[in-house]
Each structure stands twice: as C-alpha cells, then as structure tokens.
Amino acid sequence: MPRYSSYQMGGKSFVRSSAAAIYFLCCSIMAASFGSCSYFSHSNRVVVIQPLGDFSSAEAKRVFRELKGISGHVLVRPNMPLPAAAYYAPRGRYRADSLLQYLKRYGSGDTVIIGLTNKDISTTKGNVADWG
Numbered sequence: 225m226p227r228y229s230s231y232q233m234g235g236k237s238f239v240r241s242s243a244a245a246i247y248f249l250c251c252s253i254m255a256a257s258f259g260s261c262s263y264f265s266h267s268n269r270v271v272v273i274q275p276l277g278d279f280s281s282a283e284a285k286r287v288f289r290e291l292k293g294i295s296g297h298v299l300v301r302p303n304m305p306l307p308a309a310a311y312y313a314p315r316g317r318y319r320a321d322s323l324l325q326y327l328k329r330y331g332s333g334d335t336v337i338i339g340l341t342n343k344d345i346s347t348t349k350g351n352v353a354d355w356g
Contacts, residue, residue, distance in 0.1 A: 276341040277306040317344035
C-alpha cells in the first residue's frame with residue numbers, strides 16, 4: 225500500500241505517494257550520475273528496469289514509458305526478490321550498496337540497470353553507518 229506525504233512549495237500544498245518519490249529519486253540520480261541524455265543514446269546501450277520485491281508493475285511500466293522517451297533501448301524485467309543479504313535487520317531496511325552490488329551481476333558494460341523498490345533503503349554517509 226502506498227504511503228503518502230505532503231509538502232509545501234510556493235505556498236501550495238502537495239501530496240505525493242512513496243512510489244512517486246521513488247520515481248523522482250530514480251530520475252534525479254540518473255540525471256546527476258550521467259550528466260546528460262547522451263549516456264543513454266549510445267548505440268549499444270540498453271537500460272534495464274529491474275523491479276525488486278513487491279514493487280508495482282504499473283509503476284515499473286510508468287518508469288519504462290518515461291525512459292523510453294530518452295532511449296529506445298529500454299526493457300522491463302519481471303520482479304525479482306530483494307536479496308536477503310542486503311537486509312539490515314536492526315533498522316528494518318535494505319542497504320543500497322548491497323542492492324547495487326546485487327544488480328551489478330545482471331549487467332554488462334553496455335547495460336544500465338535501474339533497480340526499483342518501495343522498501344526503505346540506507347547507505348553510509350560520513351560518520352553515519354546507516355543513513356537514510
């Protein structure tokens with residue numbers, strides 16, 4: 225079930241679902257990491273959308289449609305389970321670095337794999353071992 229949060233911008237209130245936040249985060253990270261859409265336009269580059277756990281197939285298709293506008297070489301894989309090794313039990317969430325290593329096994333030099341999850345994730349930031 226999607227979670228909702230609200231925020232204000234320019235005096236207007238907005239409500240967004242956690243799925244929309246994940247989608248926004250995914251696109252923001254991609255834009256910051258790759259710098260331009262030319263990264264996706266490489267003639268052999270394939271963008272693979274990999275839903276993890278119980279991530280909604282409808283939301284995965286939404287991401288697919290958006291990325292298809294950037295690169296014609298996009299595909300969506302069927303959901304695969306979240307790796308148990310990436311689960312951080314003390315905080316009840318998944319480690320982003322472990323998820324990236326897990327997904328890295330399914331790609332190659334001409335593949336960009338984008339993992340999608342609706343679970344909480346964390347990473348190490350400065351002196352904070354489990355930030356997120």
